[in-house]
Amino acid sequence: MAEGNEDVITKLVVTSSDSVLPIDAAMRIYESSTDIVIKETCFGTMVTGPRESVNKVVKEIVDLDKNHIFVKERGFPPGDDRRCRASRGGGSRPGFYFLKEEAMMLPMIGNALDKYDKHVPLKEVERKKKYEVKELQDLIESTQ
């Protein structure tokens, strides 16, 4: 990837780890870099700075517990007036609800990544089938 120092990005780090708390992640960032700004939010830690530094720091954090710390890029810089609920007055930005829902799935995804690493064979997942008409008919007839 070609990027210059001008290329400032924001990444959102969401931890779903038993061993690493968001504060640990934040401490790691404070220790490792000077040109990075971080912000704790209600949905994760936002890391802003030059692309290379952000990527480096984020990798360090993820490596603390790689299958249970998740990352995505974010469009808006943290606290952007155009998006921040404090200046918007009232409700949260639209992306928040989906993020919250995805965050609730992270323990499940993390466990699955652990299993994948350990080559645990995939279990056959049983899915509910539609009730066949014949079965329904049998059921009705059996109750008569």
Place this chain on the structure above:
Amino acid sequence: MAKVIIYPTNSLILSDLVQRFGHTPIAMMEKIKEKVTTVGVDSPPMNITAEEPKHGLKYAAVEVPAGVRGRMALVGPMIEQADAGIIVGESPMAFGCMGCARTNELTKYLIRSREMPLLELEFPHSDDEGQEFVYKIAEFLKTLPDGEEATE
């Protein structure tokens, strides 16, 4: 390294998994960043102006609502640059850029119409489904050119 368009286009999980398994996610966040950091445009909050719905005419006709065309102006070029795609079935909580069902129908159609490797699945509801979800995505990503091994 392949460019993989993800659907929902703003998904944390998909963006993370694509990156984790050695590819580049094509996601809405980067597109939004491009928009909001455009110098000289002041159309809060997204910096989407009346120009975007016009650019969206490439993907949908003028009788299609402005909100659909404006969203397509963002997502259309993303689809065009993708080498592969992962579509995960509808999440009821996806608002904003994913909040319009008509746009989403068109987005999925355009991803499917590209002749490129495509994985379609549903968001998991149980640990077993979660395992299947991750395994399928990992295996799919490994089949793409220059995919990295996930383990170690």
Place this chain on the structure above:
Amino acid sequence: MSEEAVVKVALVSCGSEYAGVHGELESVASSVNAKLVYPEIEIDILDDIGKDFGIEAASPDLRLMMARAKAVVEGITDVDGVFITSCFRCAEAAIVRNEVRRYINKHSELPVISYSFTERTTAATLLTRMEALTTIARRRHLLAREKQSGLTAGIDSGSTTTKAVVMRDNEIIGSGWVPTIKVIDSATEAFNQALEEAGVKQEDIQAIGTTGYGRFLIGEHFDAKLIQEEITVNSKGAVYLADTQKGHATVIDIGGMDNKAISVDDGIPGMFTMGGICAGASGRFLDMTAKRLGVDITELGALAVKGMEQNVDMNSYCIVFGIQSLVNSLAKGSTPEDVAAAACHSVVEQIFEQQLQEVDVKEPLILVGGSSLIEGVPKALGELLKINVLVPPNSHLIGAVGSALLASGYVEE
């Protein structure tokens, strides 16, 4: 609430941020000292909002709209008014937008505007609507005024005609009505007519109110105490003239350029809509019809009442095509009476299709504006809606009377 307080307007919308109009919405809000806020919601209610509210919309943003409307009604978000908006030509959103509007109107006292935008919607288009919304929120005490007092004047600088009245102690004592040519000149002429008839001098007037398209310009020129958009002024004027200040009423104002339909409760607008796709649905079309038939506009109504609209195939969805059907009908031998009736029917049909779907029609239905004097128009509207249409005396002076009435609120201050 002080006059200067920021009015908080809940934005209940889907897609405005992606349609290129959001900046315009923000800009119009700030121009009337209002702030758009996204209502805070409890995330859990999103799971069941489709069934709770009753519309299982496919678009998540529409479900968010319903949740936000609920938050507004339940007072989770404290706002002064609601702006409900979605993309023009989206059927799914139109269904939700309409029901959300009804829901808020039924369950709260908040003023509501409903609007469907295109990427071409500008702040200027929305100004009158947003101004009305903030006025209702900010000046409820002023709108509660039921009687005119002192010596006041009102001037309505409309797109086609300018009207002025002078009122004293709850009586109209002078009026003027002239075509709008140069905004200030026409206003001066209409005002002078009214002053002359009233037998008073301009300097004796205690307060002036202005409304209509030219309200800012003439307001400044005449040093008006009240400069107010025509939605609140006309609703007030309508219920005042029709003597229906208490309870429900629906006001329809067919203007020279656009139409307004306003649902009024105790003299205060609750829901309103303004506009029209084309001038084909406005007074302008009737004006052109009269010219083509070679009659004065004042004679068109009497002609229309004698005609049968069914005899003419007319659709003035567009003013150009409307005139074309009119010419064709005359060429095929239709009578001027039938053509006049068809023109009136066509105008009210569009009001029904485009405006009355956005407000709930509750009797009495008060028809105002210059077009209400064309007898064929109230007749056609009454036939279409199957209800009695009330045309109050001086219905064409509605904006001027409303302004004079509201301006008298400043006499005592």
